[in-house]
Amino acid sequence: MISPRTWQASSSLIGCALACGFASSSAASVSPEQLWKPPDGEWPTYHGDSSGEHFSPLSQINRATLSRLGLVWTVRPSTARAGAIVGAPAGDSAMQSASVAFPAQLKATPLVSGGVIYMVVGPQIHALDARNGNAIWRYHWNNPVGTPLGRGVALYKDSVIAQTGLDNHVVSLDAKTGQERWRVQVTDSTLGYGGTTAPILAGKHLILGMGGDGNNLRAWLESRDPDSGELQWRWYVTPSAGQPGIETWPDAATAARGGGMPWQQVTYDPVLDLIYVPTANPVPTFNARVRAGDNLYTNCIVALHAATGQMAWYFQTTPNDTHDYDATQVPLLIDAAIDGRPRKLLAQVNRNGYYYLFDRMTGKSIVTVPYISTVNWAKGINANGQPIPNPDKTPQPGGALVSPMSDGAANYPPPSYSPATRLVYAQTSSSYSLYYLNPEEDKPLGWGGGSEYHTGYGVSALIGLEYATGRIAWKHDYPGPGFLSSVYPGTLSTGGGLLFTGDPAGNFVAFSAKNGEPLWHSGIGKVRNTPITYVLDGRQYILVATDENLFAFALNDKY
Secondary structure, eight states, X not given: OXXXXXOOOHHHHHHHHHHHOOOSSOOOOBOGGGGTSOOTTOBOSTTSSTTOXXXXXXXXXXXXXXXXXXXXXXXXXXXXXXXXXXXXXXXXHHHHHOOOOXXXXXXXXXXXXXXXXXXXXXXXXXXXXXXXXXXXXXXXXXXXTOOOOOSXXXXXXXXXXXXXXXXXXXXEEETTTOOXXXXXXXXXXXXXXXXXXXXXXXXXXXXXXXXXXXXXXXXXXXXXXXXXXXXXXEEESXXXXXXXXXXXXSOHHXXXXXXXXXXXXXXXXXXXXXXXXXXXXXXXXXXXXXXXXXXXXXXXXXXXXXXXOOEEEEEESSTTOSSOOOOOSOOEEEEEXXXXXXXXXXXXXXXXXXXXXXXXXXXXXXXXXXXXXXXOSEEEEOTTSOEEEOGXXXXXXXXXXXXXXXXXXXXXXXXXXXXXXXXXXXXXXEOOEEEEEOTTOSSOOTTTTEEEEEOOOOEEEEEEEETTTOOEEEEEEXXXXXXXXXXXOXXXXXXXXXXEEEOTTSXXXXXXXXXXXXXXXXXXXXXXXXXXXXXXXXXEEEEEEOSSOEEEEEEOTTO
């Protein structure tokens, strides 16, 4: 089986680190090529590499050594304006004078390069020493909207790049000093868009997705020059008059306010030079009477040519969505065999309760199968691999009992794929909601014209899926009523045969990646981000965050 990462054996990585050593903490120096094949033991991009697998081959921490895993440092990063480098749009006196310190909200995935951790902390970007968590520099974005920045940063050469949240700027900083290099405004902050995604590099293209859930807006994804911030191209989710796909909308005006925000971080195949974009639901969210048709290209996985933004292929996972089933789950790029033949694959554990597997060169469906037993919004699968919506489960004046609820059977926190076990791992929820439709609403907008009432959160579980079939290889049910998928932590699988994630009770847990057996835990509190791992000075670290605290674990050689 072929893996997107052509790493050496993880034991060799550790051995090289021990023999060669690492330089003291220094600024990142990351080329676009290194994001597909990252430097040994580093985590230089949101997904770990461009594939989205959230897998590391590091194996120093494994089942045999796990009993020695312990906390080596923890830090609660400051969000105070005092002592930070202050950034704001030029001439904006309101932002320049702002001084509010927001909660940390450590939902972002940290990046590690050159012995430095780079991460979003509330309204700030931090550089921390990866050995001990000590602050190197802090950059404070004075955001008048009063919200944190996006879900993470991008590393490009010796720069750190981030989106600034609901005021819709993108800023580039010197990785060594935190000083601004450039900043641009992506769009007007009064329109309702939100720059909440971590930027992703696809070659020399800085890919930015826009959020704006429930707003009657036209969504887009864009590429900017990472050296200057200049716009290179922009791809709109919904088509204009005369463009392919407009026939799936009543008219161009409805399509122009149809939503579909691509607010998940994309994945990228540099060999094919394709980026894979998952798009969100159409609006009005629950009321499809005014948007009859499939509503392309909402609820889709779309392959775009990185150089031009032109579409190569698409697949719609939920046609004419009426349940807020964003298709914004991570597209996993897997190089593995199907029927004994090596294939370039794309897998997605979709919010709507179905697991999808495609040929990522063509978009042709290979597998569509439910991964929770309660899913009932569809009545079958068509010849193209799409679920067929059940009209009895659309929102109705008297209510319709539907599974899963709008938070989904899975949500945005990343799943993981391990080339060693050939399993896809995801946090899941089997749940129900009652969906209602207001028959008196003539011109519904956004969330108007319909409503949803959760009837119970059901059962939450961590699952391991066979990549080729979607069959559940193992399932770990969490006790109690479970938890909403929107606050699930992401997952990290490793070459040590382990799977790291959080549980509903506030534990950070290491599971056996092979069979789901819980092997180790630490009661640090509810995990809010995706764990990562890195090597520094020959020592493997696992890095994870709760709401306001960052924790680093490593092996303790004293025991």
